[in-house]
Amino acid sequence: MPRFEFKEGSSSKFWEVDLKDAVLTTRWGRIGTDGQEKTQKFKQPYEARQAYQKQVLEKTKKGYKRVKPKDTAPAPKSNPELEDAILRAPDDADGYLVYADWLQGQGDPRGELIALQHAMSRARGAEVTKLKRKVAALQKEHEGTLLGVGLSAMVGEKALQAGWRWGFIYSARVTSPDYDADADFDIVDTLSMLLQHPSGRLLRDLTLGIPDRDGDADYTRLTKVLTKWPPKALSRLFMGDFLFPDESELSWVRLGNLAPVIQALPHLTELRLRGGDVRLGALELPELQRFTLESAGLPKAAWQSITSAQWPKLEHLEVWFGSENHGGRFRGKDVQPILDATGLPKLKHLGLCNVAFSDSLAPLLAKSKVLKQLETLDLSKGTLMDADAEVLAANAAAFKHLKKLDVSRNQLTSTGIKLIAKLCREVVTARQREVYDDGEGGRYVAIGE
Structure with missing residues (x-):
C-alpha cells in the first residue's frame, strides 16, 4: 500500500x-x-x-x-569464491549444491531454496507438485531476503518477470511499468537493482522490453546499466521485446551504441535486437550461435559490423534490412560477404528479411557459397516478384537440399508461387502482398513504416 x-x-x-x-x-x-x-x-x-x-x-x-518502503529482512549472505566456481561452470549443479551447504550453514534461506529447486529438477510426478509448493512457500516467507522490497514491487507491477533455477534468477524480463503502476522508479531502476542483487548474480537470460511508454523509446540508459554492472554469466540477451506497431514503431526505437555492451558480454551465445538507429562496433563474440537484428531501416555501419565479424560458432543469422526511407539503402552486392560465407563456417540458417532489393539479390543466391551449407533460408517480408521467382526456379538444383525456404509476405502472384512451390522440402508462401503501380517498380518491404 x-x-x-x-x-x-x-x-x-x-x-x-x-x-x-x-x-x-x-x-x-x-x-x-x-x-x-x-x-x-x-x-x-x-x-x-x-x-x-x-x-x-x-x-x-x-x-x-x-x-519508499525499506528493506527490513536480513541481508543475503555471499561467498565470492563459491560464486566464481559456479561462473566457471554455470550449468553444473554441483557448484550450486556446494554453495547451498555453505549458505545453510550461514542461516541464509537461499541454501534451502537451491536444494529444493535442484530436487524439483530431478523429481517426477506428484513429487514435483509437492516440491513446487515448498519452493513457493519458502520464496514467499523470505521474499525480503531473496528479492528485497524494490524488486518485489516490480514483480507486483509486472515490470519484472523472473524465472528461478537452483536458488538464483536464471531468466528475467524487464520493462517499463504500466501507465497505472504505483511504482516510483522506472526500467533503469529495476534493471540496476536486478543486476546488483545477489539473486541476479548468475543471470543467464535477459530480455528488455519497452524502455519508455512516452515518446521515442531509447535504450541508451539501459546500455549504460549493462556496461556498469555486466552480468557475468549472461548467455542470451534480447533488447527490444515490444509489440510493433502497438507499443512503438520499429523506426521510433533507438537502440543506440551497443558496442560497450557487446564488449562487456563476450560469452553471449544468443543476441537478438529489435529497433532502429543501432551501432554495433566490432562484433567479437566467439561463442555466439544465434544473431538476429530486426529493423525497418538498417544502418550501413551496422551491416558493415555484421559482414566483418568472425563468428566461428554462429549457426543462425537473421537480419531485417527495411525501407530506403529509413536508411536501408542496399543492393545485392552489399550482401556478398555473407553469401561468400566469410567468417561463417557453421552457419545453417540465413535470414535476409524485409529486403527492398530482392531483384538484385535473387540472381546472387543460387551461385552463393553459403547456400550450400544452409539448412533453412528465410527471405520473408521482402520484395520478391514473379520475375525473381523465375530466376530462383531456373536454378532449382541449388535449392533442393534445403529443409525449408520461407518467402512469405513478399509480392508474388499465384504464378510466382507455382514456380518455386517445389524448390525444396518445405516452401512457405503465405500472406503475399500486392504490387502497386507507382511508376518505380512497385516494390515495398512488409515492414517499412
Whole structure:
C-alpha cells in the first residue's frame, strides 16, 4: 500500500492508499498510530482509478511525500569464491549444491531454496507438485531476503518477470511499468537493482522490453546499466521485446551504441535486437550461435559490423534490412560477404528479411557459397516478384537440399508461387502482398513504416 507522509512543525501525519479493481481503500492518522480506514466501492475500475489519482494529487499538493518502503529482512549472505566456481561452470549443479551447504550453514534461506529447486529438477510426478509448493512457500516467507522490497514491487507491477533455477534468477524480463503502476522508479531502476542483487548474480537470460511508454523509446540508459554492472554469466540477451506497431514503431526505437555492451558480454551465445538507429562496433563474440537484428531501416555501419565479424560458432543469422526511407539503402552486392560465407563456417540458417532489393539479390543466391551449407533460408517480408521467382526456379538444383525456404509476405502472384512451390522440402508462401503501380517498380518491404 503506497504511503505518504507530511512532517512540518508539530504536524506528523501519514496517508496510505490501496487500489484493487473497483475498490479504493485509504488509511490516515498520526505517524506511529494505526489511524483510521475508509473503503470506497465504485461501479467501474476506471472510476476507482480516477478517484485514486485525484486523491494522490490532492495530498501531494498539500505537501505529502511518497515514502519508499525499506528493506527490513536480513541481508543475503555471499561467498565470492563459491560464486566464481559456479561462473566457471554455470550449468553444473554441483557448484550450486556446494554453495547451498555453505549458505545453510550461514542461516541464509537461499541454501534451502537451491536444494529444493535442484530436487524439483530431478523429481517426477506428484513429487514435483509437492516440491513446487515448498519452493513457493519458502520464496514467499523470505521474499525480503531473496528479492528485497524494490524488486518485489516490480514483480507486483509486472515490470519484472523472473524465472528461478537452483536458488538464483536464471531468466528475467524487464520493462517499463504500466501507465497505472504505483511504482516510483522506472526500467533503469529495476534493471540496476536486478543486476546488483545477489539473486541476479548468475543471470543467464535477459530480455528488455519497452524502455519508455512516452515518446521515442531509447535504450541508451539501459546500455549504460549493462556496461556498469555486466552480468557475468549472461548467455542470451534480447533488447527490444515490444509489440510493433502497438507499443512503438520499429523506426521510433533507438537502440543506440551497443558496442560497450557487446564488449562487456563476450560469452553471449544468443543476441537478438529489435529497433532502429543501432551501432554495433566490432562484433567479437566467439561463442555466439544465434544473431538476429530486426529493423525497418538498417544502418550501413551496422551491416558493415555484421559482414566483418568472425563468428566461428554462429549457426543462425537473421537480419531485417527495411525501407530506403529509413536508411536501408542496399543492393545485392552489399550482401556478398555473407553469401561468400566469410567468417561463417557453421552457419545453417540465413535470414535476409524485409529486403527492398530482392531483384538484385535473387540472381546472387543460387551461385552463393553459403547456400550450400544452409539448412533453412528465410527471405520473408521482402520484395520478391514473379520475375525473381523465375530466376530462383531456373536454378532449382541449388535449392533442393534445403529443409525449408520461407518467402512469405513478399509480392508474388499465384504464378510466382507455382514456380518455386517445389524448390525444396518445405516452401512457405503465405500472406503475399500486392504490387502497386507507382511508376518505380512497385516494390515495398512488409515492414517499412
